[in-house]
Amino acid sequence: MDADPADFRVNDWGQSVGQFRPYLLATVSSTAILVGAAAAPATAQQPYTWTGYYVGLNVGAGSNGADFTETDLGGGFYFPGSPDFWSSNDWGATAGALAGYNWQNGNLVFGVEADMNWIGGRDNATLPGGFATTSTSINWYGTARARVGFATNSPLHIYLTGGVAVAEVSNTARRIGSITSFNASDVRFAPVFGAGFEYKLAQNTTFRVEGLFADFGDTSRRIFDGGSYKTTFSNTLSVVRGAVTWAW
Numbered sequence: 001m002d003a004d005p006a007d008f009r010v011n012d013w014g015q016s017v018g019q020f021r022p023y024l025l026a027t028v029s030s031t032a033i034l035v036g037a038a039a040a041p042a043t044a045q046q047p048y049t050w051t052g053y054y055v056g057l058n059v060g061a062g063s064n065g066a067d068f069t070e071t072d073l074g075g076g077f078y079f080p081g082s083p084d085f086w087s088s089n090d091w092g093a094t095a096g097a098l099a100g101y102n103w104q105n106g107n108l109v110f111g112v113e114a115d116m117n118w119i120g121g122r123d124n125a126t127l128p129g130g131f132a133t134t135s136t137s138i139n140w141y142g143t144a145r146a147r148v149g150f151a152t153n154s155p156l157h158i159y160l161t162g163g164v165a166v167a168e169v170s171n172t173a174r175r176i177g178s179i180t181s182f183n184a185s186d187v188r189f190a191p192v193f194g195a196g197f198e199y200k201l202a203q204n205t206t207f208r209v210e211g212l213f214a215d216f217g218d219t220s221r222r223i224f225d226g227g228s229y230k231t232t233f234s235n236t237l238s239v240v241r242g243a244v245t246w247a248w
Contacts (some may be wrong), residue, residue, distance in 0.1 A: 001230045006036075006212065010121075015210075017069075019199050021176040025095060025101070026106070027208070028065055029144065031243070032103070035109040036050055044197055047153050047205075048151070048154060048155055048200055048203075049104060049155060049191060050102045050104045050109045050111075050149075050151055050157060051102055051103055051104045051109075051190055051246055052102060052247045052248060053099075053100075053247065054100055054101070054102070054206075054246060054247035054248075055097070055098070055099045055191070055245065055247045056092075056097070056098045056099075056206075056244055056245030056246065057095075057096075057097055057098075057243065057244060058095065058096055058097070058098060058115065058117070058241045058242065058243035059093070059094070059095045059241060059242060059243075060090060060094055060095075060239060060240050060241025060242055061091050061094060061241070062091065062093075062094035062119040062120075062121050062130070062138075062141075062237065062238065062239040062240075063089055063090065063091045063092075063094060063121060063237070063238040063239075063241055063242075064088065064089075064090070064092075064115075064119075064136060064137065064138040064139040064169075064235060064236075065087075065088070065089045065233050065235065065237070065238065066086075066087065066088040066089075066123070066136035066171065066234065067085070067086075067088075067233070067234040067238040068103070068134055068136075068171070068173060068231070068232070068233055069231070069232050069233070069234075070229065070230065070231045071230040071232070073227075073228055073229065073230055074154065074236075075227040075228065075229070075240050077229065077243075078175065078184060078225065078227075078229035078231065079127065079132045079173065079175055079231070084100075086125060086127055086150055088123040088125070088136055090121070090122070091121075092119060092121045092122065093119075093120045094117055094118065094119040094120070094121075094239060094241060095117065095118055096116055096117025096118060096142075097114050097115065097117075098114065098115035098227050098243060098245070099112060099113070099114060099115075100112055100113030100114065100147070101113075102147075102247075104151065104199060107151055107152060108148070108149070108150065108151075109147070109148070109149040109150070109151050109157055109159065110146075110147070110148055110149075111145075111146070111147040111148075111149075112144075112147070113144075113145050113147055113157075113161070114142070114143065114144045114145075115142060115143055116140070117140065117142065118140055118142055119135060119138050119139075119140065119237075121138040121237070121240065122135070122136070122137040122138075122193060123135065123136055123137075124136070127173075130194045131175060131176055132173060132174060132176060133137030133173070133174055133176065134171075134172065134173040134174075135170075135171070135172050135173075136169075136170070136171045136172075136233065136235070137169075137170045137171075138167050138169055138170075138235065138237060139167075139168040139169075140166070140167065140168055141143055141165060141166065141167035141168075141169065141214075141237060142166050142167075143163055143165045143166075143192050143194065143212065144163050144164050145162060145163030145164075146161065146162060146163055147159045147160070147161045147162045148160055148161075149198075154201035155201075156197065156198075156199055156200075157197065157198040157199075157200075157201050157206075158195075158196075158197045158198075159195065159196060159197070159198065160194075160195050161193065161194050161196070161210070161212075162191070162192065162193040162194070162229055163191075163193075164189060164190070164191065164192060165189070165190050165191070165192035165212075165214035165216075165237065166187060166188070166189050166190075166211050167187070167188055167190075167214070167237060168185070168186070168187050168188075169184075169185070169186065169187075169188050169216055169219070169235050170181075170184070170185040171184050171185075171219065171233035171235070172184075173231060173233075178225060179221030181223075182221045182223060182231045182233070183221075183222060184219045184233065188216045188217070188219075190214045190215055190216045190217065190237075191214065191215070192213065192237075193212070193213060194210055194211050194212035194213060194239075195210065196208055196209055196210025196211065197209060197210075197247075199226040204243065204246060204247045204248065205244070205245070205246055205247075205248070206217075206244070206245045207241045207242065207243070208238075208242065208244075208245070209240075209241075209242050210243070211238075211239065211240045211241075211242060212237075212238070212239040212241075213236070213237065213238050213239075214236065214237040215236045215237075216234075216235045216236065216237065217235075218232050218233065218234045219232065219233050219234075219235075220232040220233075
């Protein structure tokens with residue numbers, strides 16, 4: 001009895017499947033393993049590293065701490081009142097850009113960073129008695145700093161920082177009714193130090209909060225108006241700000 005050719009086709013197909021079954025199972029198993037590995041969280045497989053270049057933007061609040069005083073040179077005071085005339089510690093907004101580089105060695109992170117910023121640290125007042133007016137401002141500031149921090153295999157990095165700050169500082173004081181005044185506007189340098197913490201939002205993106213302080217010292221002027229008078233402005237800078245950085 002002749003066999004139906006279709007039977008051969010069915011049997012041949014079944015034998016082919018049987019021959020390739022081990023390879024099919026191996027392929028399916030391998031694919032499942034690869035898909036599972038791809039779906040696993042990348043952060044579980046990757047340590048947190050801080051080495052590399054980065055740039056960022058910061059925003060926060062800054063204060064120009066100003067003190068205006070006068071020294072009695074033997075002829076009294078040019079500005080009526082006590083020797084300590086006026087103090088200001090008003091806070092204003094600050095914003096800027098930064099760039100730097102980190103090296104990591106074990107749990108220690110070393111870095112260098114520079115930034116340039118605008119600040120609204122301005123204030124003015126009429127001195128007690130209404131005999132004089134005064135004003136103070138820090139128009140801009142920048143820093144160049146080293147950073148030393150501690151990091152574990154986690155997204156958190158805690159650091160100390162210190163270096164040099166530069167700022168344009170302006171101070172004026174004028175006795176009402178006189179054209180002679182204290183007027184000083186110059187670029188000053190000062191040591192700056194601070195601390196902060198940084199958190200990785202992603203391997204190449206961080207968020208930080210930090211505080212900085214710089215003391216720009218004193219600026220004195222002699223005023224000659226029927227006598228010789230010495231007046232002095234002292235200025236400090238305090239900053240609290242947050243920043244987002246992008247590394248590569």
